[in-house]
Amino acid sequence: MTRELIYTLLGDAFFAAVAALGFAVISNPPKRAILISALLAAVGHALRFYLMTHTSLNLPTASFFAAFTIGMFSMLAAKLIHCPAEIFSFPSLLPMIPGMYAYKTILSLLRFMEAKTPQLQQQLVVDIFQNGLTSLFVMFALVIGVSLPLFLFHKQSFMMTRLLKPVGKVRQRKWGRHKDAR
Template sequence: MILAEILTDGLLAAIAGIGFGAVSYPPTRAFKYIAILAAVGHAFRYTLMNHGEVDIATASFFASFVVGILSLWFGRVSRCPMTVLYIPALLPMIPGMYAYKSVFALVMFMQHLEEPLLAARYLQELFSNLIVTVSTVFLLAVGATLLIFILPKRVYSLTRQRRDRSGRGPRDPRDRDDEPE
């Protein structure tokens, strides 16, 4: 039963990832990898949050770190830069309900300025929801990006064609030293 829940969660996230990815026109070959990344990331976060009692921001960080690692591997297979794969895959993890609740609290705060008790309640709701939203989004972005700092050389050459496919052969050995990262 738990497994079915996790799988459904992943499946829904995969559809969301494909759709949100389509807005930014990734190459066609990237879609299947985006779907897998979105599914794995969201299902992993779901498991952490519901069965590991981790809060949403921390769970998002670990999930997006996992997405980052997988996107390095998939990037090598599909010759796409990591960001092309992981940005659409992270979008389903954006904490939409918290964002909405912040907006709603802001609206209600404005409507109840004259009633200090209600105004204070909505102000507190606004802040707590906003903090959850902002820190979750920030940790999502940082989690997946972390790998760029750990393995820069490998991350930067994902789109490079394997050698010796062209007739011209490798470059002059004396140019070796100025190879850009």
């Protein structure tokens, strides 16, 4: 790794963190979660940038690995500060949401209706599919990547907000399911 690459990656991480922080506060997260989501976004976005510029991975695949990394770290953070993991993992995905591809799809659709020549129409059909499929695949890659850790640690993932540790028999369900009583 050269020094320039490290600087580029750090810059990318910094701006991704600022972006995630700003987009996160729209949905009013708990204050202790804001910085963590910015940190996760920095890691995820810098990783995606590296994968796309220095390996042969394309945008959806790189997004998948970045989101998976965010998901793993968010499980760890959730365990530490007792929040559901999605409270920080969702905001940290926001800088990677393919918003520009999404609205370019719609813009191409709008232009297609007024296109006169077949050449332009062909070009626009390609644009529509290119942008539309990219946004679809990136969205799915992001969500599958970030929720894969949740499925891997299924039981733990829903207990992150639990303050108490479950202790033995005392706290077992008093009311079992009484199927016979029906």
